[in-house]
Amino acid sequence: MTTDQGLAPSRPRRRRRTPVDWVRDGGLSTLVFALPLVVIFGVFSWLPIGRALVMSFQETNLVVTSWVGLENFRAVLADPNLPIALRNTGYFALLALVFGYPLPLVGAVLMSEVRRMKGLYSVLAYLPVVVPPVVAVLLWKFLYDPRPEGVFNEILGWFGIDPLPWLQSATWAMPSLVLEATWAAAGGTVIIYLAALLAVPPELYDAAEVDGASVWRKVWHVTLPQLRGILLITFILQIIGTAQVFLEPYLFTGGGPANATLTILLLIYRYAFGQSLGADYGEATALSLMLAVFLAVMSLVYFRLTRAWSNS
Amino acid sequence: MRSLTKPTTAVLAASAVAIGLLSACSASTDAPDSTPDASTSDETSPDETTPAAPQDVTLRVVSLLPGSDQAAFDAFDERVAQFEELYPNIDVEAEEYEWKATTFAAQLAGGTLPDVYEIPFTDAKTLIENGQLADVDAQFNALPYAGDFNEALLEAGKGPDGHVYAIPAKSIYGVALHYNRALFEAAGLDPDDPPTTWDEVRAAAKAIKDATGVAGYAQMAADNTGGWQLTSATYARGGRTQVVEADGSYTATLTNPATKASLEFLRALRWEDDSLYADATLNWGTINEKFAAGQIGMYTSGSDVYTALAESFGVTPDSSGLKVSDYGLTAIPNEGADSGVLVGGTLAAVNIKADDAVKDAAVKWIDFFYLQPHLDEGPAVENAKIRFDNGQPVGTPVLPIFSREQYETSLGWIEEFINVPLENMTGYTDVMFDQPVVGEPSASTQEIYALLDVPIQAVMTDQNADVDALLEQAQTQAQALLDEG
Numbered sequence: 001m002t003t004d005q006g007l008a009p010s011r012p013r014r015r016r017r018t019p020v021d022w023v024r025d026g027g028l029s030t031l032v033f034a035l036p037l038v039v040i041f042g043v044f045s046w047l048p049i050g051r052a053l054v055m056s057f058q059e060t061n062l063v064v065t066s067w068v069g070l071e072n073f074r075a076v077l078a079d080p081n082l083p084i085a086l087r088n089t090g091y092f093a094l095l096a097l098v099f100g101y102p103l104p105l106v107g108a109v110l111m112s113e114v115r116r117m118k119g120l121y122s123v124l125a126y127l128p129v130v131v132p133p134v135v136a137v138l139l140w141k142f143l144y145d146p147r148p149e150g151v152f153n154e155i156l157g158w159f160g161i162d163p164l165p166w167l168q169s170a171t172w173a174m175p176s177l178v179l180e181a182t183w184a185a186a187g188g189t190v191i192i193y194l195a196a197l198l199a200v201p202p203e204l205y206d207a208a209e210v211d212g213a214s215v216w217r218k219v220w221h222v223t224l225p226q227l228r229g230i231l232l233i234t235f236i237l238q239i240i241g242t243a244q245v246f247l248e249p250y251l252f253t254g255g256g257p258a259n260a261t262l263t264i265l266l267l268i269y270r271y272a273f274g275q276s277l278g279a280d281y282g283e284a285t286a287l288s289l290m291l292a293v294f295l296a297v298m299s300l301v302y303f304r305l306t307r308a309w310s311n312s
Numbered sequence: 313m314r315s316l317t318k319p320t321t322a323v324l325a326a327s328a329v330a331i332g333l334l335s336a337c338s339a340s341t342d343a344p345d346s347t348p349d350a351s352t353s354d355e356t357s358p359d360e361t362t363p364a365a366p367q368d369v370t371l372r373v374v375s376l377l378p379g380s381d382q383a384a385f386d387a388f389d390e391r392v393a394q395f396e397e398l399y400p401n402i403d404v405e406a407e408e409y410e411w412k413a414t415t416f417a418a419q420l421a422g423g424t425l426p427d428v429y430e431i432p433f434t435d436a437k438t439l440i441e442n443g444q445l446a447d448v449d450a451q452f453n454a455l456p457y458a459g460d461f462n463e464a465l466l467e468a469g470k471g472p473d474g475h476v477y478a479i480p481a482k483s484i485y486g487v488a489l490h491y492n493r494a495l496f497e498a499a500g501l502d503p504d505d506p507p508t509t510w511d512e513v514r515a516a517a518k519a520i521k522d523a524t525g526v527a528g529y530a531q532m533a534a535d536n537t538g539g540w541q542l543t544s545a546t547y548a549r550g551g552r553t554q555v556v557e558a559d560g561s562y563t564a565t566l567t568n569p570a571t572k573a574s575l576e577f578l579r580a581l582r583w584e585d586d587s588l589y590a591d592a593t594l595n596w597g598t599i600n601e602k603f604a605a606g607q608i609g610m611y612t613s614g615s616d617v618y619t620a621l622a623e624s625f626g627v628t629p630d631s632s633g634l635k636v637s638d639y640g641l642t643a644i645p646n647e648g649a650d651s652g653v654l655v656g657g658t659l660a661a662v663n664i665k666a667d668d669a670v671k672d673a674a675v676k677w678i679d680f681f682y683l684q685p686h687l688d689e690g691p692a693v694e695n696a697k698i699r700f701d702n703g704q705p706v707g708t709p710v711l712p713i714f715s716r717e718q719y720e721t722s723l724g725w726i727e728e729f730i731n732v733p734l735e736n737m738t739g740y741t742d743v744m745f746d747q748p749v750v751g752e753p754s755a756s757t758q759e760i761y762a763l764l765d766v767p768i769q770a771v772m773t774d775q776n777a778d779v780d781a782l783l784e785q786a787q788t789q790a791q792a793l794l795d796e797g
Contacts, residue, residue: 062421064442080785080789146590165773167593168592168772170770252593254534254535256592256593256766256769257773257774258769258770258773258774258782273414273415273417273418274413274414274762
């Protein structure tokens with residue numbers, strides 16, 4: 001249909017397209033409609049990205065600027081904190097993947113099975129997303145009080161479990177952050193999964209039921225394959241999100257104790273703002289760029305690898 | 313009709329011209345600086361010349377810590393009103409301010425700092441070298457008392473060109489030991505006989521913990537304040553974290569025995585006695601908060617911290633946490649041959665973006681708000697009275713910006729308004745002028761403080777932290793920073 005419509009009228013007028021044609025074909029209104037978006041996107045997104053690219057080759061405190069070539073990249077790669085930040089970020093991503101990724105899916109599947117008061121559960125699941133992150137972190141900081149009378153430790157005490165140091169230990173700090181981050185972010189993903197679940201044709205379940213499938217088999221053979229596309233997207237979004245984790249370590253621990261929660265983004269922040277003297281915007285942008293390139297490449301590889309699977 | 317039209321047009325045209333001329337005239341008479349007028353008046357009667365009306369200036373200054381007591385803001389506003397009365401052309405806009413290593417850089421980079429702001433001694437040199445502070449040399453030297461400053465303090469705000477870029481203001485502190493007298497009593501300790509050695513500090517901390525369950529001692533550990541206090545603890549045990557070589561280069565000496573002993577002290581309190589407040593994220597503000605809430609027995613911080621405790625952290629005569637009468641201040645224990653008290657302070661700086669008019673106004677404000685109360689009886693009494701009437705602390709012990717005599721004289725002026733519990737601060741005030749003082753390390757100060765946060769946090773959170781390895785690592789990183797320059 002579309003090709004017919006597109007080709008047939010264009011053949012008789014082979015003559016050059018004039019600006020008038022362009023306007024008549026809606027080019028102008030397209031441009032007018034697109035312009036605000038292009039301008040806003042350009043000024044607030046692409047300009048800073050371009051500026052960051054330039055800055056990564058400079059040494060600058062925004063007053064005095066000099067070109068230093070690849071020096072910033074060299075300095076970042078030689079920083080003894082970089083391996084620590086990489087390891088911590090990887091650890092956060094792993095924990096978030098193992099505990100944080102399946103949780104919303106399980107929640108969504110269970111919620112879709114509930115017959116009454118579905119709305120209530122959606123609201124309850126989504127509520128943490130509505131709480132401003134800073135408020136949530138302050139609240140959780142209070143809950144994570146390491147003393148035996150701290151809220152979580154009190155609860156652990158009911159089950160005869162010794163108090164945990166939570167944020168006050170290099171071992172427990174990261175899992176504590178993941179716990180809060182999962183609580184804070186799960187609601188959004190649950191809503192996405194719930195919407196996707198609605199799109200699964202009910203006949204498939206009916207057919208499975210006729211075949212005598214158990215609930216587990218229905219989930220495994222009907223629900224999951226139907227959600228495949230969404231699952232792939234949320235997976236890569238989760239990876240990108242966790243690679244850029246900043247808020248939790250920044251607000252909970254400032255990267256401590258003893259750099260146990262220093263993540264890549266926090267390291268970037270420290271380069272740029274960690275010192276009162278406005279340390280190193282060059283190094284900060286250099287590391288940002290390396291992270292961006294790494295994530296872009298990874299996303300590309302990921303979509304290549306999973307293309308076959310998602311199209312089938 | 314036609315005959316009428318022409319004259320009407322002519323009249324209209326004429327009046328238009330006339331109006332134009334009138335407005336031209338008024339414009340020329342209004343302008344006070346028009347050259348002929350000025351030159352004539354200069355020639356005829358130079359004495360009667362009134363200086364051109366000063367330009368109207370809006371001056372943005374920093375006020376108090378965010379979340380300070382309303383009465384403290386009221387007192388501040390009264391001072392602003394006095395200043396504006398004195399200089400009607402200056403309109404002061406105040407904003408809340410807390411210097412933090414992490415937020416200051418963002419404000420500096422974002423260009424959102426006000427015209428007058430406060431910086432620690434440690435930052436001035438680098439900010440000046442980076443061209444981030446306004447040169448206020450001319451305005452500073454116009455002050456009648458420009459030559460009276462304690463030269464060592466003034467040096468902190470001078471650039472390589474010898475010009476003054478930042479002026480010692482607000483307060484100069486020596487690190488001291490702050491303690492909760494009520495907790496001392498509850499633990500059966502004599503609050504009038506506070507600890508004078510680190511062993512006594514440890515014993516008191518344990519006694520407080522055992523008797524009351526409240527942490528006996530607390531330690532700043534985050535946002536560079538851990539490094540700041542570890543450096544102070546090192547000085548107090550006779551060590552140094554940095555030395556200047558003969559050729560002017562710097563060597564980091566973080567693996568010195570005094571720094572190790574300071575960390576071992578914390579480890580013992582945390583893991584052997586369980587008397588240390590188990591939070592490795594405390595900084596200057598949050599440790600004040602805990603202390604003011606009565607959750608801490610002792611901690612070290614600047615000797616001037618009482619002002620902040622009362623203004624911003626809720627230490628009042630009838631507080632449910634720390635009451636004014638519970639506050640105790642004593643000298644930090646000094647042990648070892650070269651031991652000394654870490655001294656630091658605040659400089660007032662002017663935004664690099666300020667033009668001459670703003671710079672003039674800025675130094676007027678620094679003079680009026682920060683310095684006059686130290687120098688002149690009238691302003692000193694007025695300032696003290698306003699603060700006293702608003703229930704704000706007057707007379708917190710600080711080190712002198714000018715001379716010791718000047719400081720003691722100025723305390724004499726305001727004696728009747730002094731409302732801080734001086735009788736509970738004698739452990740410090742009796743020795744404050746006799747203690748050997750040591751300035752903060754001068755090169756890469758805040759960056760090395762940041763590196764030192766790590767070992768502090770490590771010993772506070774890991775029983776088996778390897779102090780030697782941690783300091784070795786910090787030493788390597790610090791030396792790299794120093795070599796970089």
